[in-house]
Amino acid sequence: MTAVLPERPGTLTPASPAAASRPVTADLLDRLAAVPGDRAAVIAADRELTFDGLRADAMRIAGRLAAHGVGPESVVALCLPRGAGLLSALIGALTAGAAYLPVDPKLPADRRRYLVEDSGADVVVTSGGGPDGAPLLPGVPHLDMAELLVDDRPAPAYRPVPVSGDTLAYVIYTSGSTGRPKGVEIGREAASRLLAELEDAGIAVTEGGRVGWNASPSFDASVQQWTRICRGDTLVMIDDETRADPALLAALVDERSLTDLDLTPSHADPLLELLSTDGGPRPLTLLIGGEAISPALWSRISDLTAAGTVRAVNLYGPTECTVDASAGWIATPAGEPAAPHIGAVLPGLRMRVLDERLQPVGPDGTGELYLAGPRVGRGYRRRPGLTAERFTADSGHDAEPGGRMYRTGDLVRVLPEGRLDYLGRADGQVKLRGFRIELPEIEAALTAHESVAEAAVVLRDDLHVAPGLVAYYRATGPVTGAALKDLLTAALPAYMVPAVFVALDRFPTTVNGKLDRSALPEPPSAAPASATEPAGEDDGLTASERLIAGVWTTVLRADSVGPDDNFFKLGGHSLLAIKLVSRVRAELGVALPVKAVYANPRLRDLAAHIDGLVAAHDA
Secondary structure (H helix, E strand, O other): OOEEOOOOOOOOEEOOHHHHOOOOOOOHHHHHHOOOOOOEEEEOOOOEEEHHHHHHHHHHHHHHHHHOOOOOOOEEEEEOOOOHHHHHHHHHHHHOOOEEEEOOOOOOHHHHHHHHHHHOOOEEEEOOOOOOOOOOOOOOOEEEHHHHOOOOOOOOOOOOOOOOOOOEEEEEEEOOOOOOOEEEEEEHHHHHHHHHHHHHOOOOOOOOOEEEEOOOOOOOHHHHHHHHHHHOOEEEEOOHHHHHOHHHHHHHHHHOOOOEEEEOHHHHHHHHOOOOOOOOOOOEEEEEOOOOOOHHHHHHHHHHHHHOOEEEEEEEOOHHHOOOOEEEEOOOOOOOOOOOOOOEEOOOOEEEEEOOOOOEOOOOOEEEEEEEOOOOOOEEOOOHHHHHHHEEEOOOOOOOOOOEEEEEEEEEEEOHHHOEEEEEEOOOEEEEOOEEEEHHHHHHHHHOOOOEEEEEEEEEEEEOOEEEEEEEEEEOOOOOHHHHHHHHHHHOOHHHOOOEEEEOOOOOEOOOOOEOHHHOOOOOOOOOOOOOOOOOOOOOOOHHHHHHHHHHHHHHOOOOOOOOOEOOOOOOOHHHHHHHHHHHHHHHOOOOOHHHHHHOOEHHHHHHHHHHHHHHHHO
């Protein structure tokens, strides 16, 4: 069954015959070429571009890439910071007929090197030689972004290299269950269909809208965002500081008149109360996805949709099926309890909900979700065995000749009208703050240490008042949790580094001798206790230090904190930093930016910083 979203939120209707028989969507770049040139294409802190300017940049970059032999099926690694240059390089690679590979400059050096080597990238585009000035991989041409745009001659007319629909468009890496990240290959037609389906479903509506680019370029939700320029929307780049601070993000929504904003539930929660009811175009469209949404948050968003402040849609989809596979409007009928769901499958995909014998389940049945159709990806980059395992022959009665279906590993229940209730994973994959994580990859990094004999990592739903990762390890030599955290910080993205490390003498096992994850002990309910005595009236702390200590103990669930304690070493992370800022604002009346927590992680220093803010305000 396929379904589309009607204009009225709350219900779903089967796809119309016209939508089902839609011809192959025009390539994204064909649509981009037709947008009026004087319209704003990109607004970023470093630069603003019209569509004429973007197309001129793309042609210059494509010409330089072609001189290095880049063309269809080539892979161009983009190791660039968020900004207008990143989008110009991305469109330039596609204009040359090639695919792009996002490589976040903030990743550890070994991780960046692995992505370039494993993908077989033909060229690397960097900014000023890259984050550390060293080539990511010797032998692979490295091109500096600034030099690519240096050309006194007028840019040639915009003529992208013609490609077929199955030509590679991009490669995005996801966490790997074998301990190695795997690259997902997506073709041009699939990316083009994604945009068309968001339009048909009434999600991408206002032509010439202003869309916030909020996702990391290495996260597949970014594809949903940048493709919007191909229909003539303006892309507003959201810098890292603004992304991390709900107050700044809410202000940007109004100042830049955003019409569309993509968020994970974790980041939507603190933003909702800050959205004004009279600033910017209303209703603002919130695209929520990346992780499961709680009934409480669903209810809060439903209240805003009922008031006309926002339109909100809950999106679900694996990277392997081109970002968004299903969609459902977030709304709660009057008098009914909040009932989160992931909506119905979009028209470019067909769902198969199968039991353990690969037989379809009936209405209200539970099974594993398989997805088929033209938006299913090509497979995993240079991993034919893994591709054959996860992308199998389509067993549906309406399967196309030679069609494949992707095994998502997600358990769902089929609700009335084709909607799906997401029940969780059938394997070791988890979602944390919107990032897809294979726990075995973290475990493999831990056991790479010579003193770690065994390791297990689990996601706890209520660690320090928010979901977080806990690492358990059995050591055969002298090693501390702090040392292991440093090891993982140097090897993995920050979102994959556990917040808590627990040493065990032995791991619990089942009767069959396998690890019993359900029997792993609960982590300490509090963050590691401070070596300093609990704060009190005679503790020698300043009034601000005592107040901040009280906020920290609440946010981190710590028994005690002292003036020399470090917020992040006590288990803090980006989401808890947002909660800390909100509490400081509520209790002290101080508009503390999130970046101040990172710049002043020690309690004593943060308190002094807040004292300075108060003094400046009162002056």
